[in-house]
Amino acid sequence: xxxxxxxxxxxxxxxxxxxxxxxxxxxxxxxxxxxxxxxxxxxxxxxxxxxxxxxxxxxxxxxxxxxxxxxxxxxxxxxxxxxxxxxxxxxxxxxxxxxxxxxxxxxxxxxxxxxxxxxxxxxxxxxxxxxxxxxxxxxxxxxxxxxxxxxxxxxxxxxxxxxxxxxxxxxxxxxxxxxxxxxxxxxxxxxxxxxxxxxxxxxxxxxxxxxxxxxxxxxxxxxxxxxxxxxxxxxxxxxxxxxxxxxxxxxxxxxxxxxxxxxxxxxxxxxxxxxxxxxxxxxxxxxxxxxxxxxxxxxxxxxxxxxxxxxxxxxxxxxxxxxxxxxxxxxxxxxxxxxxxxxxxxx
Amino acid sequence: xxxxxxxxxxxxxxxxxxxxxxxxxxxxxxxxxxxxxxxxxxxxxxxxxxxxxxxxxxxxxxxxxxxxxxxxxxxxxxxxxxxxxxxxxxxxxxxxxxxxxxxxxxxxxxxxxxxxxxxxxxxxxxxxxxxxxxxxxxxxxxxxxxxxxxxxxxxxxxxxxxxxxxxxxxxxxxxxxxxxxxxxxxxxxxxxxxxxxxxxxxxxxxxxxxxxxxxxxxxxxxxxxxxxxxxxxxxxxxxxxxxxxxxxxxxxxxxxxxxxxxxxxxxxxxxxxxxxxxxxxxxxxxxxxxxxxxxxxxxxxxxxxxxxxxxxxxxxxxxxxxxxxxxxxxxxxxxxxxxxxxxxxxxxxxxxxxxxxxxxxxxxxxxxxxxxxxxxxxxxx
Numbered sequence: 013x014x015x016x017x018x019x020x021x022x023x024x025x026x027x028x029x030x031x032x033x034x035x036x037x038x039x040x041x042x043x044x045x046x047x048x049x050x051x052x053x054x055x056x057x058x059x060x061x062x063x064x065x066x067x068x069x070x071x072x073x074x075x076x077x078x079x080x081x082x083x084x085x086x087x088x089x090x091x092x093x094x095x096x097x098x099x100x101x102x103x104x105x106x107x108x109x110x111x112x113x114x115x116x117x118x119x120x121x122x123x124x125x126x127x128x129x130x131x132x133x134x135x136x137x138x139x140x141x142x143x144x145x146x147x148x149x150x151x152x153x154x155x156x157x158x159x160x161x162x163x164x165x166x167x168x169x170x171x172x173x174x175x176x177x178x179x180x181x182x183x184x185x186x187x188x189x190x191x192x193x194x195x196x197x198x199x200x201x202x203x204x205x206x207x208x209x210x211x212x213x214x215x216x217x218x219x220x221x222x223x224x225x226x227x228x229x230x231x232x233x234x235x236x237x238x239x240x241x242x243x244x245x246x247x248x249x250x251x252x253x254x255x256x257x258x259x260x261x262x263x264x265x266x267x268x269x270x271x272x273x274x275x276x277x278x279x280x281x282x283x284x285x286x287x288x289x290x291x292x293x294x295x296x297x298x299x300x301x302x303x304x305x306x307x308x309x310x311x312x313x314x315x316x317x318x319x320x321x322x323x324x325x326x327x328x329x330x331x332x333x334x335x336x337x338x339x340x341x342x343x344x345x346x347x348x349x350x351x352x353x354x355x356x357x358x359x
Numbered sequence: 360x361x362x363x364x365x366x367x368x369x370x371x372x373x374x375x376x377x378x379x380x381x382x383x384x385x386x387x388x389x390x391x392x393x394x395x396x397x398x399x400x401x402x403x404x405x406x407x408x409x410x411x412x413x414x415x416x417x418x419x420x421x422x423x424x425x426x427x428x429x430x431x432x433x434x435x436x437x438x439x440x441x442x443x444x445x446x447x448x449x450x451x452x453x454x455x456x457x458x459x460x461x462x463x464x465x466x467x468x469x470x471x472x473x474x475x476x477x478x479x480x481x482x483x484x485x486x487x488x489x490x491x492x493x494x495x496x497x498x499x500x501x502x503x504x505x506x507x508x509x510x511x512x513x514x515x516x517x518x519x520x521x522x523x524x525x526x527x528x529x530x531x532x533x534x535x536x537x538x539x540x541x542x543x544x545x546x547x548x549x550x551x552x553x554x555x556x557x558x559x560x561x562x563x564x565x566x567x568x569x570x571x572x573x574x575x576x577x578x579x580x581x582x583x584x585x586x587x588x589x590x591x592x593x594x595x596x597x598x599x600x601x602x603x604x605x606x607x608x609x610x611x612x613x614x615x616x617x618x619x620x621x622x623x624x625x626x627x628x629x630x631x632x633x634x635x636x637x638x639x640x641x642x643x644x645x646x647x648x649x650x651x652x653x654x655x656x657x658x659x660x661x662x663x664x665x666x667x668x669x670x671x672x673x674x675x676x677x678x679x680x681x682x683x684x685x686x687x688x689x690x691x692x693x694x695x696x697x698x699x700x701x702x703x704x705x706x707x708x709x710x711x712x713x714x715x716x717x718x719x720x721x722x723x724x725x726x727x728x729x730x731x732x733x734x735x736x737x738x739x740x
Contacts, residue, residue, distance in 0.1 A: 013368070013429055015655040016663075017360050081360050238733050253738030255722075258729035265728060266673055273652030274645070280362055289645040338634075341641035348622050348644065 015276065017085060025085040027062060032093035038319045044096040045187035049151040052097050053134070059090075059099075060131020068106040068217070073113070073125045075106075080217070084224040084279040091228025091298075091330075094322045096188040098136040098148040100221045100334070102128060105135035105156055108214035112172070115206035120172065124154060138194055139215045140170065140208075142334060145191035149178045156201075157194040158211045170207040174199040186325040216287050219334040220278050223291040226330050227275055230268045230298035233305040233323050237261065241308055257308060264304050267297035285347030292340035295331035302327035362655065364433070371426070372433045378410055379441035390706060391447045392567035397481075397523040400447035404478025412438075414452050414476045421468065422476035428658045435612035440619070450520055451475045451482030455528050458546070462587040462595050470583075471548070483521035483551065485529030485573055486596070489514060493723045495530075496541040496593065500575060502531035508581040509533070511549060514574055517717075521571035522560035526550050530592040537590075544592035548584040555579070565700070565709045609678045611651035617685055617707070618647035624692050639688040646681045653677070669731035672724040679714030679721060686711045 017025070035058070040051040060066075067083040069075025077083070083103065090099055106128050113121035127133040133153035136146045140160045149155040155177060160170025178192030238261060241252035251257050271293040278290035302324050306313045313320055331337070364372070388403065389396035407413035408422055416431045417423025426434065446452070456475065459468055474480040491498040500513025511531055521527060530544045537543025551558055555578040560568035587595045625640045653674070661667060686708035690697035693704065715721040729735045 013362060013364055013655070013659070014360060015362055015652070015659045021360060234733075238735065242735065249738065250736050252729075252735040255726065255738065258733075258735050258738075259722070259725040261733055261735065262676075262725035262728035265733060266676055269673055270649040270653050270677055273656045274649050276360060276656075277362065277648075277652050280360065286648075289648055292641075292645060293649060338638070341638045341645075342634075344641040344644055345622075345625075345637060350626075 015273070017081070017276075021082055021085055024062075024082055025089055028059070028064070028086050028089040029092065031058060031062065032089060032095065035093070037093045037095060038322055041094055041096045041188050041322050044151075047150075049097075052095075053151065055095065056097060056099070056134060057131040059095075060129070062086075065102060065106055065131060066129045068103045069110050069125060069129055073110065073121055074129055075110075075125075078107075078110070080220065080279040080282060081276065084220060084275060087221045087224035088228035088231075088275075091225030091230075092232045094229065094232065094326060096148075098134050098146075098152050100218050100225065101136040101147050101152070102134045103221055104139075104214045104218035105137050105154065107217045108137065108139075108156065108158070108172075108210050111210035111213045112202055112206055115209060117202045117204075117206055120201045127153065137214070139211045139218070142215055142218070144193055145182065146175075146178060146194050147333075148190045149175075149192050149194065150181060150190055155194050157198070158207060160208055160211070168208045169204050170211055171203040172201045172207045172211075173197075174201055184329055186329045188322070188326070189329055215334065216282060216284065219291045219340075220275075220282070220287050222330055222334045223271075223275055223278065223287070223294040226291075226294040226298035226327075227268065227271055229323055229326055229330060230264070230271075230294070230301035233298070233301040233320075233327070234261065234264050234268060236320060236323075237264075237301075237305040237308050251308070260304050260308065264297075264301045267293075267300055271297045283347065285344055288335065288340040288343035288347065291335055292337050292344070295340075296337060299327045299331045364429070368429055368433060371430050372437060375412070375434050375437040376441070378412065379437055379443055382406060382410075383441045383443045387442075388444045390567060391445055392522075392563075392569040394523060397447060400444055401478045401481060403444050404446070404448050404481075408477040413448065413478070414456070414472075417456070417472065417476065421472040428662055432610060432612070432654065432658060435610035436615060437612070439610075439612040439616035442616070447481055447520070448475060448478055450484045450524075451480075454484055455482050455548075458528075458586060458595060458598060461598055462546075467583065467586070480526055481520065481524045483518050483524035483527040483571075485515040485518045485521065485527040485549075487515065487517040489516050492517075493720050495596075496544075498530065498532060498544070500529075500531050501535070502533040502545050502547060502580070502589075504533075505579070508579055509545070509547065509585070511547065511555075511575045511578040511580060514572065516572045517561075517570050518573050519570050519717075521551060521558055521573060522568040524551060527573065528586075530596050533589055533592070541593040543590055544596075545589045546586040546592040546595045547580050548586065549575075549578055549580045553578050553580075563709070564712065565706065567706075609674075609682075611647065611654045614647040614650055614678070614681065614685070618643045621685060621689050621692075624689060628692050628694075636688070636691060639684070639691075643681075643685045643688055646677075646685070650678060650681065669727055672719075672727040673732070675718055676715075676721050676724045676728070679711075679718075682711040682714050 035055050040055050044052045063076050064086050066076040067079045109121040109125055128135055135154040136149050136152040137156035138146050139158050146155055155175040157173045157175045158170050161168050175194035176198040177195050179195050182191045184191050241257055242250055244251050274290040274293050278286040306324055312318055388399040391397055391400040404413055411424050414423045415426040415434050418425050488498045488500055502509040502511055528548045530546050533545040534543025555576040557574040559572040561570050563569045621640055621643050689704040696702055730737055
């Protein structure tokens with residue numbers, strides 16, 4: 013048993029962190045929110061160059077994986093940097109296509125995976141049981157839509173469509189997230205129980221990687237706030253020396269530190285219960301970190317001009333994307349073993 | 360990264376499970392915070408010891424199995440899952456023994472540890488004093504030099520298990536002229552039945568004497584019962600408080616078992632329409648899993664040579680808050696039956712309420728987290 017990232021896994025995360033640290037991410041996010049996807053797509057292409065997307069795909073499709081632990085560690089870094097765009101959705105599309113190929117439907121994988129793995133193209137998608145809104149379809153080269161009963165199950169049939177775009181772009185609470193309902197019609201790529209099963213797996217990966225982003229986002233919010241309270245003085249002392257401030261930040265760290273191992277375990281097992289637990293905990297921790305960051309920055313934190321806003325505005329949408337807290341709690345309960353024998357209680 | 364146990368660990372788990380299945384009493388023992396229950400738990404300790412399960416992580420020469428941290432955690436999981444009794448030897452095994460392994464002489468270890476492992480001698484901790492709780496360095500009870508040993512005088516309080524225990528350990532001011540409050544302290548073991556010791560049991564919230572006040576009037580302690588060098592008591596004691604807050608006091612096994620029972624209770628009595636309560640059950644299940652995994656990550660770090668430092672404060676705040684939330688959820692599920700003093704969740708709930716207070720209050724733990732882990736400046740408390 014070795015329940016810590018290996019040297020190679022940590023090294024991969026460090027590589028991404030340093031790439032993102034040098035990439036002027038806030039400027040790309042502000043451009044993305046303004047409708048200029050160029051800098052964001054260029055960044056995405058560099059990220060793909062590290063093999064990020066290839067981690068979700070098997071070697072048979074020129075992938076490196078599937079390596080969910082590495083991918084999750086990578087998405088922590090995307091969250092930390094506050095990267096905009098359908099990163100989770102692109103990875104989930106890779107999983108969907110890969111799974112479909114595993115069930116004998118190879119044509120879509122052969123057609124779409126090469127561009128997604130190299131980072132030439134981003135994808136977005138909607139899946140049964142998930143949000144009706146696709147993320148950033150205007151920036152993605154492909155908008156997939158899976159139609160079928162929710163939640164998907166292997167015994168049911170579903171259809172995979174390549175949508176012709178979306179009906180209209182709707183604003184998100186986070187201006188760097190564009191939302192829209194995929195337009196009906198388009199091209200039918202596959203149909204049958206295999207699509208249901210693949211969609212189910214893709215949704216689980218999407219939830220896992222969103223949890224990873226939440227963790228990184230929360231860590232970034234905590235780090236920025238710690239720096240701020242060390243230098244901001246009131247009553248002649250740094251506000252970080254006040255116990256009320258310290259305790260709030262201690263609780264933020266606590267939430268994040270206990271979410272992290274849940275994320276790792278979810279990446280290892282990819283079980284419904286573990287993934288739901290990780291998403292629930294990381295999502296709540298990130299949102300709580302955002303509330304604390306806002307409060308401790310005071311009014312300056314409540315402005316859009318401070319870069320902090322780029323992270324603050326993501327916290328709530330990410331907490332709710334691909335399964336909000338209520339959905340995750342229901343999934344945790346559903347995943348419990350069905351034992352009812354009451355054993356003894358001891359102190 | 361993985362969570363896979365080796366075949367050797369799996370075999371260890373199977374052996375523990377089989378023994379516990381055969382030996383855990385069918386009827387729960389009386390509360391260990393009563394005279395009768397204390398005696399019954401002492402017998403259980405003897406039974407555990409006979410099969411070398413009472414202190415699995417100790418070397419074999421003292422009655423243990425030399426189990427590594429992974430096996431210890433696995434044993435704890437099996438122990439609590441089997442519904443085995445609470446551990447009356449816990450203070451000695453989890454607080455004093457680690458200190459002895461780090462700081463005692465071989466002779467002291469040989470003298471103290473075997474009778475601790477067998478339950479023949481049950482130890483109470485004697486840290487706090489009426490004026491010294493979180494500010495432990497302010498303690499005032501004295502150890503004065505005398506021929507062949509020391510004379511202890513003063514008052515200790517909130518001494519867990521002392522109402523029925525045999526011996527106690529704590530720190531005493533041996534050099535009142537020392538420059539700083541945490542200097543000039545000495546770590547000593549003493550007999551609770553020695554001349555000069557008066558034990559006054561204190562009833563906790565449910566009336567059970569779970570702790571006691573100790574009045575010490577020139578109690579003689581021989582030199583052989585000093586742990587480490589005189590005057591070094593603070594440094595030695597601090598290595599024990601890390602244990603208290605960290606792994607050894609609250610292993611994940613007990614929370615996993617409790618969360619499992621809570622989930623079973625939800626199935627039996629829960630109202631499917633009450634999603635608020637269902638959500639709290641889910642949170643309890645997730646919390647136990649989080650604590651388990653956090654512990655495995657810490658154990659991996661520890662096994663690789665890392666130390667459990669200020670991270671133990673994260674641990675302590677988490678488990679103490681978790682414990683209360685879990686038990687409150689159980690009481691809410693029970694409805695009117697929750698009030699019954701004899702109910703299976705009643706005493707554990709009372710016990711959980713003390714969690715944020717003992718082992719260093721959660722306020723102090725948050726200060727430690729903020730200052731040592733986040734690097735925030737020290738300030739007025």
